[in-house]
């Protein structure tokens with residue numbers, strides 16, 4: 001079983017070493033985020049925001065609160081992938097373009113909003129889980145898009161979430177889900193790591 005997409009997925013690995021001279025244009029960064037936002041989200045909440053840290057000044061603000069990981073300094077860009085606490089009250093706004101485009105009938109909007117309210121309202125843990133899920137899906141799409149463009153990527157949890165929240169002005173309902181470095185690699189990155197056997201991680205029921 002193989003094709004170009006599967007090959008892209010199978011050939012990815014997390015980069016450690018980036019070419020510090022290689023940059024990405026703001027249009028290339030925008031395109032990566034546009035692709036990221038094609039990822040699915042619960043009730044089409046699209047509860048995410050991406051902060052592209054790409055200037056030396058911004059990298060210098062992020063690096064000390066992210067374990068001084070070399071990827072932040074060297075990669076063209078490090079995204080602060082922010083998830084937003086799931087809030088059902090935004091659903092009519094988020095679905096309006098679907099109704100406008102004729103994808104969804106207007107009368108269906110409450111059929112999404114009402115169960116979402118039941119799911120998330122008064123359930124802070126679920127609101128937060130959804131922020132992390134959405135941010136992770138968005139980041140994953142960007143990781144594979146980057147790979148398909150010949151770029152390396154590094155998802156990173158090695159950072160001080162409170163400091164990143166403060167330093168980059170995240171809103172009260174936002175959390176930094178992960179950092180995602182993207183850029184041209186330089187030689188020296190590890191070979192791919194073997195995985196646990198499928199038999200150990202799959203239950204066929």
Ligand SMILES: Cc1cc2nc3c(=O)[nH]c(=O)nc-3n(C[C@H](O)[C@H](O)[C@H](O)COP(=O)(O)O)c2cc1C
Nearest residue numbers: 012013014015069154155156157158159178192193
């Ligand atoms: C949520 C998450 C957090 C990670 N955090 C870091 C990190 O802070 N620094 C780093 O160098 N790698 C980080 N990694 C990369 C992992 O170490 C790497 O994905 C894992 O060892 C598997 O290797 P591969 O991605 O090359 O297949 C992280 C990966 C994930 C998914």
